[in-house]
Amino acid sequence: MSLLCRTFPRLSVRSFYSSFLLRTCVRKSSLQTWNSSSQFGKTCMRKNLGGVLQLSVGISGSCGLLWFTFGRRAECLKKDFYQKHRSAQISATTNSDHSMSIREFLSMVWKYIIKEHWILIFAATMSALVVAYCSIVIPGMLGELVDVVAKAYREGENHTLGNWWESCQKTVFSLMKMYGIQSAFTYLYISLLSSFGERSATTLRMSLFNSLLQQEVQFFDSHRTGELVNRLTNDVQELKSSLKLVISQGLRSVTQCIGCFVWLWTVSPPLTTFLGVTVPSLIGVGTFLGAGLRALSKQAQEKTSEACAVAEEALANIRLVRSFAMEHLEQEEFAQRAAEAQRKQESLGQGIGAFQGLTNAALNGVVLATLVYGGQLIWDGKLAAGDLMSFLVSTQTLQRSLSQFSLLFGSLVRGFTSGQRVFEFIERKPLYPLKGGTQIESSFLKGDVEFKNVTFSYPSRPDEVVLQNFNLRLYPGRVLALCGPSGAGKSTVVGLLEGFYRVENGRITVDDHDITELDPSWLRREVVGYISQEPLLFNATIRENIRYGRPDATDAEVEEAAQRAHIMEFASTFEKGLDTKVGERGVGISGGQKQRIAIARALIKDPHVLLLDEATSALDSESQEIVQRYLADASKGRTTLIIAHRLSTIRQADQIAVMVKGRIVEHGTHDSLMREKGVYYGMVQQERAAGDYIPDKLEEALLIPPSEKVGGASVSPPPA
Ligand SMILES: Nc1ncnc2c1ncn2[C@@H]1O[C@H](COP(=O)(O)OP(=O)(O)OP(=O)(O)O)[C@@H](O)[C@H]1O
Numbered sequence: 001m002s003l004l005c006r007t008f009p010r011l012s013v014r015s016f017y018s019s020f021l022l023r024t025c026v027r028k029s030s031l032q033t034w035n036s037s038s039q040f041g042k043t044c045m046r047k048n049l050g051g052v053l054q055l056s057v058g059i060s061g062s063c064g065l066l067w068f069t070f071g072r073r074a075e076c077l078k079k080d081f082y083q084k085h086r087s088a089q090i091s092a093t094t095n096s097d098h099s100m101s102i103r104e105f106l107s108m109v110w111k112y113i114i115k116e117h118w119i120l121i122f123a124a125t126m127s128a129l130v131v132a133y134c135s136i137v138i139p140g141m142l143g144e145l146v147d148v149v150a151k152a153y154r155e156g157e158n159h160t161l162g163n164w165w166e167s168c169q170k171t172v173f174s175l176m177k178m179y180g181i182q183s184a185f186t187y188l189y190i191s192l193l194s195s196f197g198e199r200s201a202t203t204l205r206m207s208l209f210n211s212l213l214q215q216e217v218q219f220f221d222s223h224r225t226g227e228l229v230n231r232l233t234n235d236v237q238e239l240k241s242s243l244k245l246v247i248s249q250g251l252r253s254v255t256q257c258i259g260c261f262v263w264l265w266t267v268s269p270p271l272t273t274f275l276g277v278t279v280p281s282l283i284g285v286g287t288f289l290g291a292g293l294r295a296l297s298k299q300a301q302e303k304t305s306e307a308c309a310v311a312e313e314a315l316a317n318i319r320l321v322r323s324f325a326m327e328h329l330e331q332e333e334f335a336q337r338a339a340e341a342q343r344k345q346e347s348l349g350q351g352i353g354a355f356q357g358l359t360n361a362a363l364n365g366v367v368l369a370t371l372v373y374g375g376q377l378i379w380d381g382k383l384a385a386g387d388l389m390s391f392l393v394s395t396q397t398l399q400r401s402l403s404q405f406s407l408l409f410g411s412l413v414r415g416f417t418s419g420q421r422v423f424e425f426i427e428r429k430p431l432y433p434l435k436g437g438t439q440i441e442s443s444f445l446k447g448d449v450e451f452k453n454v455t456f457s458y459p460s461r462p463d464e465v466v467l468q469n470f471n472l473r474l475y476p477g478r479v480l481a482l483c484g485p486s487g488a489g490k491s492t493v494v495g496l497l498e499g500f501y502r503v504e505n506g507r508i509t510v511d512d513h514d515i516t517e518l519d520p521s522w523l524r525r526e527v528v529g530y531i532s533q534e535p536l537l538f539n540a541t542i543r544e545n546i547r548y549g550r551p552d553a554t555d556a557e558v559e560e561a562a563q564r565a566h567i568m569e570f571a572s573t574f575e576k577g578l579d580t581k582v583g584e585r586g587v588g589i590s591g592g593q594k595q596r597i598a599i600a601r602a603l604i605k606d607p608h609v610l611l612l613d614e615a616t617s618a619l620d621s622e623s624q625e626i627v628q629r630y631l632a633d634a635s636k637g638r639t640t641l642i643i644a645h646r647l648s649t650i651r652q653a654d655q656i657a658v659m660v661k662g663r664i665v666e667h668g669t670h671d672s673l674m675r676e677k678g679v680y681y682g683m684v685q686q687e688r689a690a691g692d693y694i695p696d697k698l699e700e701a702l703l704i705p706p707s708e709k710v711g712g713a714s715v716s717p718p719p720a
């Protein structure tokens with residue numbers, strides 16, 4: 001038994017205790033060696049019958065788990081669109097876009113993790129091996145100590161304390177030394193492993209975040225923020241845990257399995273061969289059955305993720321939910337998804353139960369067959385009864401290692417799926433680079449912008465043509481106002497000028513350079529100043545939000561910009577002034593205040609081309625007038641494109657272009673367009689009728705009184 005202890009790493013306390021029990025039995029029956037008597041072997045077998053049964057159940061349980069998780073390589077989650085649009089969006093958050101082979105996956109692991117942190121992995125592995133070595137040696141040494149105890153007991157009164165200490169002190173000191181080494185290396189390997197895990201997670205997060213920031217805008221049209229954040233947090237975490245487990249438990253389990261197998265072979269090659277044939281065949285059948293369960297598990301996971309996504313979306317948009325009093329519908333939606341998830345999970349539980357039951361029966365059969373076959377070998381004199389006993393006991397260690405393997409493979413499968421999702425986006429090359437291309441010297445830049453025969457559809461909706469043979473010229477230093485009904489494509493024009501999307505046909509030029517040849521970062525940083533329709537702010541102070549426009553701006557410049565955009569009016573009422581934090585997504589300040597901060601942010605960078613997409617729409621008429629005066633001031637000498645719904649705000653523009661369904665249908669100054677009495681005139685009439693438009697004297701003469709029906713002009717597109 002001491003040989004068994006020495007050979008097997010980490011025998012359980014129970015098996016060690018049973019070894020002690022056997023030694024006591026040996027002493028009591030005055031037998032020199034317990035395995036030389038077949039009668040004794042039988043007694044022991046009877047005594048350990050409960051243990052053998054537990055053992056068989058344990059083996060079967062762990063093998064069952066192993067079958068369930070092991071087998072075919074993990075499939076990548078594929079897109080599963082639901083009939084409802086929201087379902088489609090929600091499922092898109094949980095699924096991966098393409099599958100990756102194990103080889104590709106491993107090469108990614110090497111490239112992004114091992115290559116960078118190999119020293120840590122190497123040191124952690126070596127430390128873990130030292131710990132494993134101690135675990136193998138210590139039981140043997142304990143066995144020696146037990147031998148000394150047994151001997152002392154046998155020799156009875158003749159054995160003095162001095163003799164006893166002399167005979168055991170060498171082993172005790174060796175044991176203490178081993179315990180010390182084991183503790184020190186346990187500390188080392190755990191801390192090294194933890195450093196490795198955290199560092200690789202940070203590397204992965206940095207690489208992923210960096211890659212996401214490089215992606216083109218259309219990528220973000222088709223991937224929701226929640227999904228991307230999920231990959232940055234949960235998936236990286238899952239991959240990290242999986243890798244750590246492979247190094248810590250994987251290493252130990254592999255060592256133990258190999259050790260056990262070698263030991264089993266030395267005890268009885270025919271029995272080991274018998275197990276070597278039957279167990280893999282059963283694993284093969286189990287793998288086949290387990291595939292169905294894995295599919296069910298995948299569905300259950302997806303359903304659970306969908307339920308979580310509904311909750312996440314509702315909580316993220318709680319203001320929207322509240323303002324439409326939709327709490328009950330969100331609740332119902334969540335309840336429905338949670339119930340679906342629950343049903344799937346329950347089916348999975350039942351499946352696992354049935355599978356485990358079958359597995360237990362099959363593997364208990366194997367244990368029984370081993371006993372019968374082993375009995376035959378004993379009968380033929382080819383095996384000692386004790387050997388059969390130790391064979392069964394040693395399979396206990398193998399069973400523990402196998403059960404760890406099953407957990408390990410479960411974690412590996414999850415790590416593989418998560419890793420796939422992480423690496424997919426880390427490796428994704430943006431369709432257009434973020435940097436690189438021609439830059440025009442600032443002093444030579446005129447700001448002459450032209451759209452020539454541009455045709456464009458959003459990649460996410462290729463069938464809907466948003467701009468059709470669109471032509472527009474923004475003359476250097478002049479103000480062009482673009483107006484037209486909602487959905488005409490006005491914001492799209494601005495988006496294209498920012499280089500967010502590429503056009504299919506036609507060209508957009510800046511100072512005769514095609515926009516695709518220009519350095520996109522330089523264009524956005526130095527040439528174009530953009531105030532979007534929905535100004536977005538960071539969860540930072542007002543000052544930091546303004547400085548986002550030009551990080552090197554001095555405090556005085558920030559304050560001046562704030563003054564000119566009429567931010568001080570409201571900021572001075574806050575206790576901390578410009579250093580007040582605006583809440584998440586700008587919550588905590590009004591829409592008009594947000595707009596003013598966005599204006600200051602765009603103007604502080606002193607752009608050559610200014611793009612204002614309904615920049616003053618959220619302001620009251622008084623602030624609007626003041627801010628507009630500032631904008632008019634700021635737009636002097638810059639090429640400016642103003643998009644406005646309130647037509648009275650664009651009267652002073654050098655040129656006004658009217659856009660309907662992706663085309664310019666009218667073009668001219670305010671006065672000329674009013675005289676034309678076309679679409680623009682009709683729009684002015686409509687606004688006036690709604691009380692939104694304050695006409696000047698000339699217009700009073702031109703406009704039909706609001707009580708009269710609008711006749712010749714219409715906002716609908718003219719016939720093609
Ligand atoms: N990211 C996008 N992906 C797909 N389609 C889009 C996207 N953005 C806008 N569209 C579509 O393109 C068309 C033009 O939209 P755009 O935002 O340019 O209109 P707009 O003239 O600015 O309207 P509004 O005056 O309401 O702001 C619309 O039909 C819209 O649904």
Ligand SMILES: [Mg+2]
Binds near residue numbers: 490491492533613
């Ligand atoms: Mg718009």
